[in-house]
Amino acid sequence: MELAEALLRLLGIIGRATGCLLILEDLHDADAESLSVIEYLVDNVRDLSVLLLATSRPQACPALDLARSAAQRRAAELLEPAALTPAEVRSLTAACLDTSPATVPGQVIDRLTHDADGNPFVVEELLAAMISSGALRRVQGSWQLAGVLDANIPNTVVRSVSDRVDRLGGQTRQLLHIAAVLGQRFPLPVLQAVSGLDDRSLLGHLRAATDAQLIVPDTALADWYTFRHALTADALLVEMMPTERSRIAQRTADTMEALHQVLPEGWPQLVAELRITSGQHPAAAVLLADAGRRTLAAGSSRSALALLDRAHQLDPTPEILASLIHALAEGGQLDRALELVNHLTPTAVRQDEANERASLHSRLAYAAIMARQFDDAVSQVESARRILGPDAGPEQMATLDVVEARLIFNLPGDRDERLATANRLARRAAEIAEREALPEVACQAWQLLSSLARSEGYEVADAWLERILSAAEEHNLPAWRIDALMRLGVNEFLRTGTVSRLHQGRRAAQQLGSIVLGLSTEVSLGLPYVMCGDFVAAADVLERCESPTFRMQNLGELQTVQVSQAMLAAHQGQRRNMDDALKRLRDSEGKLSPNKTLVLGMCRAVCALLEEDPGLAAQELDEALAWELANPTVYYLTGRYGLRLLVEVVAGRAGWGAHDEVVEAPTSTLRWNQQFVLFARAILHGRSGRPVEAAEAFEAAVEAAAVFPMAAHLGRRLVAEAAIVDGWGEPAVWLRAAEEYFHTAEVPAVASACRALLRRAGASAVQRRAGRDQIPAELRACGVTVREFEVFELLADHPGNQGIAKRLYISPRTVEKHVASLLAKTGHPDRAALSGFARQLLA
Template structure:
């Protein structure tokens, strides 16, 4: 076969190698990322990448490798699947806890692991997270992904995610790509994250070409005419150096003799000017049978199944073997394990380009049925290959039919971008085939709706519906899909028209779906009664027809209807939807119902349970939303530690996955810092919250009405409240009312009621309307408190006191609202002392105990000062060692009195208590007298019960 003349060493890439080795070292220490080698075909990207992974292996890093392949409709995630399948084929499915909920994604990466439960969320971001979590236990590794200019859109999106997600992981993704390919968009973004993440691989200079020639021929002194030849014609492209040398060797113009390499004759006039010409020359040197074998193999791809070649080339097996032997000798084909592959993707392309159109069509006409017989059902990439061959065979309609199958598979797998590319190609090929065109357009509607392009779907609808008059069920199903598209596009009237048109078909299997979609339409039109009636009918029909997805859809409408009616029954419908979905294995509907349910009940336990469910399903967006809600809830109760934990988790997930929850997560972080008056941390978090949109009224409203108001209370700057709250309202009135409840509005109404000459009549009226719309108990209580202040200022103390008793937080268990009501109670008490009504001292004692317990020391001090203004004894902290339970603190019990109380519960006598606490008996008796007075009990036994009830223990 002769020498290979392949270059055994990497030449002229010292700078690039140094950068890549630095990335390898960083990955080995837990700081990975994505690095792309960019260069024209044949520039040496692959050999540079291979040298890098060889170094990685030597350093003990694990290697995974995959590549993209050319084709008009690339298979979603193909490079990643190839890499992970090779690495994990013989491994058992993973059981790591952090992979719970990622069964669908890991099964796509490693198909033998199929059978894992589907997740509720499927996207390139989730796939990227599966990649990270699957590799994390195995230590440092490198993923080599080649030819990414041919990659599918989903793989490119995963790469974009990994560029950020791997920053603190021991994984380096090394990719090769030509410019102008699928990854161009992230090529622009990557340098902004790390300038060394995109490395241009350009041509070698003349000295580099000389060094490469010497390495290829394994001699320091190659023939000078060959060196001049390569300098002139290889253009510094390493692949061309090798290919041109291979052409010379194959033609006998360069040969190895006893004395070394010698050339025969003048090379310049006959030297090919490009790789295509070089390949054509080598093909011409083959006999006709061998040429047919090589051409037939090229129809099957760069790596091909040689056993299929005889039928395509119309020769026997022996002729195929001899033809491949000759192709290997001419350095067109290389042995690849137990099979064969063209030496380079460009070599295969050159072979195909060398064929005349009739030759290519004839080969495709034989290859197409051969592939379909060899792969029944056309699994995996065989479907795309069959489509490509059908098109080349002059059967575009048949090609389109196979693309429909391919796109449906991609859509079912959640690879919407690839499905859209494939569907658009199918539409182009299907022209002229009436039946297939209907299938293709129907597919296109489904894909466009899934891709979030409802208006494009609606544009296809009328013509397609007109072509389906003979199939009522199919036509009605299409109309319902279009109705959902119209709802998504905000065209409610068009959705209603489409539902009415679909209803004219009146076919039983679709009645439940019809009513469910019609219920959504009615709800959007504000017809709650009609929506409820339609949804009830849809539920009944769905139950009879065993259509759980439709049942869930209708139950969701019932939940939304009851929520708009501010009825507690909304939770009942949503709980039923969650139960139906769970029993039917409908992950998306199950999580959707649980999320709505948790947001309605607004209880920490429900939010945490939904978060756990979302994590199990791999629904990362929902996990972030639940964290955001848990932070909000904790802030409402001034629970700083839990608020920080949840907000940080949401902020990190938002950054990592590019979620829209990021600004609010940073705002809640700012609020948590404001609780302890940490201005530096608060201001940094506020800057992060405002970074995406400094004029966002949603963020600005809660910044002034919540974060800065929290700071004002924390540092006891109550005089700043009015200005902050008025600024808040300017933003609140610009904001979407559905994006936040803006709890600061309660304080705004109260401040204006307490301070304005007209008793804040307009502010109270505006807030009354808000309280009614929002339907939260905490808002209703705040509204009653504002009315109490107004009555007190108007000279009706009895009415004011009665209203305040209804508004007080004492004994209430508001989830996420108790802190706000304590602020309200503090402000009401201040107004009541000034206006002379109610029992402000009792209220202040309760609030002082609450603020002291949550660490708002200055606010607690303000309560004590106000008690002094009211002429009441000011509670002292005492000098005891015991923490005072909040209910006892509200009664004025000090820390030293709590020490005494705990020892009373142990049954100790007065002298024994004095000896234990180093107090005189008289001082102990004084503390006991205070305890009897504050708790309202009259003997030591009853005091012991008080201690046990509040968890006070003697030491």
């Protein structure tokens, strides 16, 4: 799947400006892995500026099945080329002879039209036979008949090829028979080993076949050749007796297995085809199954599935069926995997069989958890426990403990009991894995323990992740290294607001070349971009990730994209867009939502505040708190430790007791939470008659909020309202800054509220006139109006009130009022200082 996704992205980039045509020929010879990639392209290329044109013979084969299936679901159009017309045969013939159509002898065209039946390959083959027989010759630059065309020239490719091969001698024929059994492309080392020819004889026969235009060197691989036409190999096969084909296939397969070290990747699939030809189906199934398992381990679940499916069709042994079930679960076909697992015998005979069976059930349980099919996950865990019994080995016990811990964490029940049980099982799994040297199982357990430890403090959570990072580097587990880097990066952002380690994880994924891991690191950047107010970057990365996560059926990442898209809309006050994103999220989540508190606290509550509806925001935050008190969670930015406290303090429903209870939690120090706690503290100090302490808390809040501009200005707006009532701080300054931000961000409700509060504070409200965007930000922050800025611009040249009044068509008295207002707003002592500031700012 990763190769297919990478190819799809490459085609999208190539075709973005001018379009792209991709031609794939002779798919009837394509292997299962190639067809899997092609099917992925067919299903997903529609939205790109790419045309995919593929050719295959009309014979029964997997490629034709793929084409018909794609046509039925309207992902492709199936075309059957018509036979060449006589005029087209003439044009093709002229092109082959490198001459003009008019100079080709008429008798040649008549015979080709009659015998080739409009098939361009047969046209070329018959034309080559005419030339090789001497009946058609080039004389002084023109093609002429040197005699009567033989009436017995075959009208089938089989006879045409056979005649040409006969002229090359018996040994060459035998060599080409071996090559034909190998397929369209064949390696010279295998050909030489099977034929027993020495180097000189082998090269001589190859040269003869090449001169006869039967074969050509393969430009893609050294020491490989390919038949010039696909039907040439078929023609050679047709003239062979079945027993001869079977004997050559078996001998060739034996030779290839002995020479596998000099063969390129994919040789087991070719040997499997030879075993099938020789009737050795069980041996072919073993080869295909082994290839499928290796492909699955490399992360290509879709290709692995194609190989294992065919192996199962050839020889449905329990071992192959188990591998097929594993591939189905990894490839997102969980329902089929759960159906097939029932076909396995209920109990295993040997202990190693029992261990393998239990591991299979554990993998299915984990896949079911990721797909949020918890009933199926419970059933699979019970099956694994039943098979293992009391004599379970440490590896099986540890693996199952991790899966069961995740399951318990997600299922309904008493919150504290679920947390305690999940923690106990994960710790036991980690201890066993360390003792028994099972690094991957240990990483699984440490990952879960890190998530559970967040409530104790993110430093504790990071300690578990550092252990994953160390083990991954020690045992060469690149995927786990990237996972640890990504999670450490998320935690670093939550503590400090910086994304440097997240970018480090993304670079590591790119270096590894993993599409899945690279996509995961991209997705993890969406939420930080939203929180930091970089809405353009957030929209770009989320849009870029949405389609691939959907195509690859990566449900967890898709839901992260969707909740981040809802948050992106909410943090801009765009309720309709937020609701649309949340509807998509609900469709993908099902009944049990792991994102409940994120939706309530980071989406709905924030959107309500940006609509100036604090009552609705409080309801959303209360619901988030109630859910969190009843269920374990790994999300701690959803209001309980920050935003809810501020909303309740602003409304007068919370005081120092609620504040002190929140700050006792380690998660209140996360930077997103910390800003709201400090804003709430400032209000409480102000109400307690401590203006100095209130101002200090406010400055600390602004510093904490520096990386979160939307939240910072929302905090300014909320605190300013209380400061006006309690008489402390500089609420007019805060409101002007907040009004400017929300007006520019097109959040009218909050911008309007800021202007109303400015008037309540006795300060001049911002006048939204045309030309305000020309005022420098420094002056806008001071509340300078458009008319005042016009006066300010003219002050730079030292004109008196009369000159300015004449230039602006206003009275000198009005100019004097504007100058006085400018002095007050900018804090300059006199007109001379103000004029100097004007020259400096406007330079």
